[in-house]
Amino acid sequence: MNMTDVDSSMILSVGYDAGKKTMRVLFASGKTYEYRSVPAAVHKGLMDSASKGSYMNGCVIDCYPTSQVKGRGRS
Numbered sequence: 001m002n003m004t005d006v007d008s009s010m011i012l013s014v015g016y017d018a019g020k021k022t023m024r025v026l027f028a029s030g031k032t033y034e035y036r037s038v039p040a041a042v043h044k045g046l047m048d049s050a051s052k053g054s055y056m057n058g059c060v061i062d063c064y065p066t067s068q069v070k071g072r073g074r075s
Contacts, residue, residue: 010053016043024069032069035060
């Protein structure tokens with residue numbers, strides 16, 4: 001999955017697989033999480049948001065099934 005760097009104190013980069021509706025987020029903590037069943041509009045909303053941390057907290061975290069990706073980095 002291609003990752004795009006973002007301007008955020010909470011998030012380093014975001015990737016999205018439209019076919020699988022899966023969004024991967026690399027947080028500044030070094031942890032990477034995948035969110036499943038994420039509509040393309042939610043991914044676009046995150047990428048367009050002036051505050052990506054606020055968007056994640058309000059519209060993604062605890063809203064979609066998630067799992068932590070093993071390891072660290074942008075794999």
